[in-house]
Amino acid sequence: MLISNLEYIPGRTVTTHLGLVQGSTVRAKHVGRDIAATLKNIFGGELRGYTELLNDARQEALARMEAQAQALGANAILNVRFSTSSVAQGAAELYAYGTAVVVESV
Template sequence: MMIVTTDYLPGKDIKKLLGLVKGSTVQSKHIGKDLMAGLKTIVGGEIKEYTDMLNEARQKAIDRMKDEAIELGANAIIAMRLETCSVMQGASEIIAYGTAVWVE
């Protein structure tokens, strides 16, 4: 499955637009990770626990979007985007969306 953020695939001919596909996950903070993050804010630097958590959440959202595209018969997704929002204190949604297409 090819996934691109552009509206086309260079060198490929889009034969069929299959529609919007999306995938999302809601990720909450973990109390143990929160404690480590709190300590890290004192000394500065990357909060690796949150970086890892968000990378995993993004991958879940992309995988779910890909599954939806496969169900539609797509072999590519164009104009893919990622967004995040807070759904409640301590929990965020990550959503991946794009247009499922068939290309040759």
């Protein structure tokens, strides 16, 4: 599956437009990560626990979007974007979306 944030893939021609595909996940903060984050806010530095949490969430949202595209018969997803929103205190949704297409080499 080709995944791109561009509206096209260089050297490929879109032959079929299959529509919007999406994937999301809602993640909550971990108490241990909150304690570590509080200490980092005092002393400074990267909040590695949150970095890992967001990386995992992005990968899961992408995998769900890709599975939806494969079910439609797509071999590429174009114009991929990410969005986040707060769902509840301490929980956030990470949402990935794009356009499922079939592409062929030029």
